Amino acid sequence: MTEIVRKITHRGILHAAAAATLEMQAVSVAYAAGSNSKTTNRGTQYALEAVSFQAYAGERIAIVGPNGAGKSTLLKLIVGTLKPSSGEVTVYGHGPVGHICIAYVPQRSQIDWSFPVTVQDVVMMGRVGQIGLLRWPRRHDWELVKQSLARVNASHLANKQIGELSGGQQQRVFIARALAQEAELLLLDEPLTGLDMPSQDAIFTVLDGLRSDNVTVLVATHDLNLAADRFDKVMMLNRKIVAFGTATAVLTSENLLACYGGHVHRISDDGALLLADDCCYHGEER
Numbered sequence: 001m002t003e004i005v006r007k008i009t010h011r012g013i014l015h016a017a018a019a020a021t022l023e024m025q026a027v028s029v030a031y032a033a034g035s036n037s038k039t040t041n042r043g044t045q046y047a048l049e050a051v052s053f054q055a056y057a058g059e060r061i062a063i064v065g066p067n068g069a070g071k072s073t074l075l076k077l078i079v080g081t082l083k084p085s086s087g088e089v090t091v092y093g094h095g096p097v098g099h100i101c102i103a104y105v106p107q108r109s110q111i112d113w114s115f116p117v118t119v120q121d122v123v124m125m126g127r128v129g130q131i132g133l134l135r136w137p138r139r140h141d142w143e144l145v146k147q148s149l150a151r152v153n154a155s156h157l158a159n160k161q162i163g164e165l166s167g168g169q170q171q172r173v174f175i176a177r178a179l180a181q182e183a184e185l186l187l188l189d190e191p192l193t194g195l196d197m198p199s200q201d202a203i204f205t206v207l208d209g210l211r212s213d214n215v216t217v218l219v220a221t222h223d224l225n226l227a228a229d230r231f232d233k234v235m236m237l238n239r240k241i242v243a244f245g246t247a248t249a250v251l252t253s254e255n256l257l258a259c260y261g262g263h264v265h266r267i268s269d270d271g272a273l274l275l276a277d278d279c280c281y282h283g284e285e286r
């Protein structure tokens with residue numbers, strides 16, 4: 001079958017013209033035996049099971065679910081650092097490995113903030129895929145770094161050490177790195193955790209700006225209120241997809257009960273306000 005492709009000159013991987021930005025087809029993940037494999041006398045248990053969905057250019061999707069639901073696992077599959085046990089992940093019609101259009105910001109706890117590197121160097125790291133490892137950045141690359149920092153309102157931080165920044169500033173710098181990378185798919189794992197309201201707002205202002213560039217954004221979050229208010233779609237996950245669609249369609253009492261058990265309560269009928277409390281809940285017993 002002849003594949004129709006659109007050549008993206010500055011990308012290593014060809015993007016299939018008609019393909020969804022992101023697609024998962026019947027994806028399951030069982031972690032290796034001995035780690036935390038969930039292989040019990042009840043048979044293999046999966047971190048993710050039969051997950052299928054599509055995401056399109058410019059969509060902003062919240063991934064919600066209790067601790068251990070598989071949110072981080074899902075993001076790692078997309079970025080290609082983890083392979084599915086079965087099923088298929090495609091980005092613009094091709095497997096995720098090798099795409100330089102995917103930017104991933106892991107949870108804050110996964111990053112070594114004491115690493116001695118300046119903010120502008122962190123943002124320049126986003127250019128490595130375009131420049132190549134053994135080449136020096138050119139004027140165009142530095143210009144992009146400058147523009148990216150300006151877009152997240154962090155120009156004044158360019159020469160600071162990354163470890164000196166507040167949590168909100170650090171998240172904005174990592175988004176600037178994705179901008180410098182010219183990412184088309186941005187994956188953020190719990191970027192809002194621990195941030196105050198102004199810092200959260202600042203991040204959403206930046207994400208709003210990405211819509212005009214058609215960047216697809218997936219955000220793993222525990223905050224159901226933000227998921228309801230600030231995203232086009234919500235994926236409710238608990239090992240399997242419980243529901244996927246608009247916040248109104250997904251954040252129903254039935255779905256919340258199915259996903260979180262009795263640990264999330266709806267405290268207004270219009271769906272505007274939800275109270276999440278999953279501090280003691282770690283998903284279904286496996």
Ligand code: ADP
Nearest residue numbers: 031035036037047066067068069070071072073
């Ligand atoms: P979430 O991000 O929703 O909290 P995770 O994706 O981190 O969930 O984890 C999903 C499940 O996979 C959990 O049961 C977790 O213990 C397990 N898991 C995550 N990472 C590993 C790993 N490296 N090895 C083994 N099991 C893991």
